[in-house]
Amino acid sequence: MEKKSFTFDEIKQKLVNYCVYQDRCHAEIEQKMREFLLIDEAKEEIFLYLMKENYLNEERFTRSYIRGKFYIKHWGKNKIKMNLKQKQISEKLINMCFDEIHDDDYTKTITRIYEDYSSKQKGLQEYQKKSKTIKYLMGRGFEYEKINDIFD
Structure with missing residues (x-):
């Protein structure tokens, strides 16, 4: 063709x-x-x-990408950062734009996903349920330390 x-x-x-x-x-x-x-x-x-003409603005792109992936797709910061790096966005810009995610929203989201996922794990010991759920959250890009903070 x-x-x-x-x-x-x-x-x-x-x-x-x-x-x-x-x-x-x-x-x-x-x-x-x-x-x-x-x-x-x-x-x-x-x-x-x-x-x-401001059609192309890397900071605006990064900010809207972060908002979308967190508030709509419920991705954690690690997964968002990895995907932005694949789009050749600098680490400095990424870190600067993470203020688009409010800390309390981040904690609430981790807690909500944790409870949802955990409640669906049937026939497992409590520790198995916990470790499976932590793995799941890390797979969605949430930081191990942040996940752990929720249990403490």
Whole structure:
């Protein structure tokens, strides 16, 4: 199948729409641009335009990503951080944006998931239930220390 070719302005508009639909990070724009086989100068120009017009804002992306993954998907900070690093977001920016998650919400979420999951473990000794539930929470990206704090 032949690839349709677009003008520079059409590509630029497509990337604007891509950013408007949902906050994006640089790596996602980079990936999207590969589909259009642009020369480096054109990529550069589009990047600068998207940033200048505030379509592309890495901090805003990071903040909305953190809110979504925590408040909607109920991921812990470790899993969120790992996924943001895969999107080439710097650790410094990630840590700065974690203030999007309120500490009491974090504790409540761990407690709620713990109780939900634990209550579904049937026919197990208490310690087996506890260790299985801790493993589950860690798999969702919650820190061992934070999980343990809930029991103390």
